[in-house]
Amino acid sequence: MTTITLRRSEAGTAAVSPGRNQAFRTATGGLINRQRPLDFSFDGVRHLGFEGDTLASALLANGVRLVGRSFKYHRPRGILSAGSEEPNAIVELRTGARREPNTRATVAELYDGLEAQSQNRWPSLKYDALAVNAFAAPVFAAGFYYKTFMWPAAFWEKFYEPMIRRAAGLGRAANAPDPDTYDKAHAFCDVLVIGGGPAGLSAALAAGRSGARVILVDEDHQLGGRLLSERREIDFRSGADWAQEAVAELESMSEVRILSRTTLFGVYDHGAYGAVERVSDHLAVPSAHAPRQRLWRITAKHAVLAAGAIERPHIFGGNDRPGVMLAGAVRAYLNRFGVLPGRRVAIFTSGDDGWRTVADVAAAGGQVVAVIDSRSSVSPNLRREAEAVGARVIAGGYVSGTKGHLALKAIDVVDTYGSSETIACDCLAMANGWNPIVHLDSHLSRRPVWNEVIQAFVPGALPSGMAAVGASAGRLTLAECLKTGAQAGAEAALALGFAAAARDTLKTDPEGIAHTPLWRVAKPKGKAFVDFQNDVAASDVELAHREGFRAIEHLKRYTTLGMATDQGKTSNLAGLSIMAELTGQAIPSVGTTVFRPPFTPVAIGAFAGHHRGKEFRATRHVPSHAWCEEQGAVFVETGLWLRPAYFPVAGENDWMQTVNREVNTVRSKVGVCDVTTLGKIDIQGRDALALIERACANPFGTLAVGKARYAVLLREDGFVMDDGTIARMSDTHFVMTASTANAAKVMQHLEFCHQWLWPDLDVQMVSISEQWAQYAVAGPHARDTLRDVIDPGFDIGNEAFPFLACADVTVGGGIPARLFRISFSGELAYELAVPAAYGDAAWRAIMQAGSQYGITAYGSEALSVMRIEKGHAAGAEINGQTTARDIGLGGMLAKKKDYVGRLLKERPALTDPDRPILVGFHPVDPAQRLRAGARFLAVGASPSLEADEGYMTSVAYSPSLGHWIGIGLIRRGPKRHGERVRAYDPVRSADIEVEICSPVFVDPKEEKLRV
Amino acid sequence: MSEGMTTSAWRPRSAWAGVARAGRHGRLQGEAGVRLTLGDGMGLATLIAADGQETALRQILTDRFGWSLPEPGGANVVGERGLVWSAPGQWLAIAETRHALDGLAEAVRGLAAVTDQSDARALVRVSGPCARMALSKGLTIDLHPSAFRTGQSAVTSIAHIGAQIWQRNEAPAYDLTVARSFADSFWSWLDHAAAEFGYEVVGTSGH
């Protein structure tokens, strides 16, 4: 026996735990590699399994049936299924930073060294203290959260919530950063085949043979679907062999891509699909440079849905006991994994399909103790087969309850006459029919329809370009799977112009699918579970019915049925059918809830891919970035830009000290600031001026060539959109700047104006933000500094190049540049634009030229201080809630032209003289610090909404004045200079008396600007 | 733009300076799956036709430069020179050096606006057996030969960064540009995307 061989191979191990003998492994058979034993542990106990096992099959091989505790009642739970629908066997996989909770043991591929822990139990899985919840079950019935924990309210945070979190938990997330990487990829195809079972393989073959680009996605690591789990024949060879041949043929086709270990989790509009590939989850650690998982966005012209079906459990007392399994899962463990889920197996079926289990158990060496068929009439052939292997046949009966503490020991059976008996068994296989997987075709808000023949929902009207085949279309037989798959694959390829021909129908062995579902047993003994993962019992559905939560969406929310991580894959129809019975309706009349992506849980990391941490979003660097880094600048994120905020020098140990020095140096000597982040737009063409006139609220008709002007743009609703400057380089050529934050928005707006509002204007516009490095050189020595940077021959003196002049110049010996005499700081200032590749050189040249004047680099902090000292509005003031008048720009608005925002800015509320308007503030006590966001109140007024008069928008410590200053919006502000109000900031416990003043704190007569 | 008479002592800084390192990176076994050639010092300019002047513009470009204006989604690039479609009525002119485009604005005056963009982009040539697979991690367009071939171009985004791409040959090799300020972030993504195939960075394709 293989198990003996394995024990021998382990002979050298010091202590072989009892669990290491794989006592439930069959002697032969299965699609596992018995030459490759794999060591793994569950709850600290080491076991062996084989390559090809899932964690679930390896646990069953070692006789481990108890794998978890239920969500609410902490009932012992085992393994129900053999696939991704598993509601019970959810475990924590791996340890440390790689610990992943709520992993389904039924799809976790075994690897050497795998470590898994059960979850939601304390102190141990066998002795779970919170299992007392089961005795308090009446308290925890449906709606218990709503009813029990409502009062007293104060108890919620301190008592109820922590208690519930402890008691009703799932697994624990890792508490260290994820060490793995995740990847994203985009793929395109003609035909996407979802599911690699007999239907999917047939579809992929038919489409692939035509030369179409095909992507075949399957969540399993081995393709074949149910063919791997059933003893079936196709064209006189085993189904598994046929699948292997099909895969080999597909792999030989250059335009076919097979994505195994890949779950197609979402269907989106217009042929877009989401899938996640578990690239490395079957390994202990991803190999070097390989991601753990890869998120695929697939765009397909056609899709063939071959996702299969999920078997339905029966609803009877204690149907959640470890050892009670779906019959198809029992066959999967027997046939695919070579594992006996039990030695004495009882079968509870409502159709012919469940009877297949009889021969499979017997062939694997197990004993079939009984077959209970809820139908009173059973085919004599089936009965004969069962009796031949010594099984009792109970037709017209049902299983009412189960016995055994942590694992199944016996079942209570009620026969057709109502008399009960107990039958000993350690495994019960349930076969109550199959539900086609209608999740994916429902993602686009399409409802499935009821099929009377198979008594299940099947896909309704499908999105265009999608076809459903095989079991997922309700065509449950193998012959139908092969036929419908091949047909749909060929049709999809044909529709796209490929020459696809249908081949001869493949021969399969016969199968019976007669079925009469038993939605729930008449008299269950004990709790009969509908939703295993959320612990919703049939009695909870009854309670919801009694309390009026009868609509299907209400039932779902009230009982949480179908809301767990398995999204009700095994439970939704069961809940529906009971509600249908209680309300006297047909099942389709009750309706279905809506399925939404993802089909199975997807790690957030897979959605993020590369974009996490520092790479969460892209970062933009300014042209002087290298120099700033050399200087140890402190950077700040401004939108996507990383801007130097300030430049500490030796001896400065406080940011404000640095910023004060930078401001003082600019105001007394000279400074340079990288303002490349401003948006820059090149506007040319016959009608360039016309477009500018209509987009901007102030007039530009009088702007001479060689001059720049401040520009204000409104939104059509009358509020300010942005401000900037416009320079006229020639009659038909303008250069416009926009604020850093609004650069993209302004470009988009101008394109809207041009393409949609005024399409007849002949204008050529393009962003030049990236082409030009732009530096503000400001301070009394700005001109002296720039004289050494700009090539000789161009006069930048005040006469030749006055305030608001602009010109094309050259720098560094012939490099084209642009010079603008504009100032944000209020000092004598220029902005020099050079080609970005020369940005680094230009910056260094400016620093060099200015060194004799004591030049400083200044960052965004000093820039901000100086603009507040000058009362210039910026982002805090142009915040989408202010008009031009509010921020003191009312006087410059044009009166004789139409422009965006012209009419609506005149609305009564926006011209109300009582509106808050921008003014300056300084503390009455100069030692006090001001806070942006403080509300203005009359001195002596008690804080209330009615007493509110406006708020402080921006503050700064002004090194020029030696105290804090602020600008803000206050009712009738300009008429109240000299008045005192309170700046009230309860969040930071500040309540400061301030005096209203002009917002221009420094050089109000603009004497420094124009020299 | 001034004529090509620069005698500047100022040295231009490559968009890739401090970002990309020449040599072999990522997986080291076997042949590099991706080959990255850094573009530097090339001349780029946006060309936007004035309303109703496209035919005249087409004629002048053919006569004076031997260029043909590509249709939407096209790229007519021979060697290091040519035009890549960028938007309706808008193209990106490419040349070996920034000064190679000096005469363009004057030649098309009145027919099209010309705007220098030589410094605005970071350009990388992507080739190698895994080039398409690596790019597909960030591009949301289909590069399969049935959808995208030599002489085709697209303005799109790569890893959420705006990009323009055109196919140079059937090897295949692609030229890809992103905005200069994004070079560092883009490269961080490219390194991540190409590492599993192994990639090789070679100097500059310009001068």
Place this chain on the structure above:
Amino acid sequence: MRIRCSHCGERDNGEFSYLGDATLARPDGMEADAAAMYDYVYLRDNLAGEHRELWYHGAGCRAWLVVTRDTRTHTISDVSPARDVARTRRTGEAA
């Protein structure tokens, strides 16, 4: 969602941004009145069915597009360059 840009072909919807109703015309010129402008800026029909709406291919060719989309199914039946639509409409108004 996928949108077939008039210039670039079919692209992922992440390349586009949405603005809204494309059947409204801005009341242009000095003679336009505030009431009409108010309607233009604020009043919208919430259609269940075919809707002509403005989308911007910001991550592509930067063209504004008029997309005809069924709001119930997202089926897109037409995409046209907004500039062409606007020019045609203005020609129609002038006639």
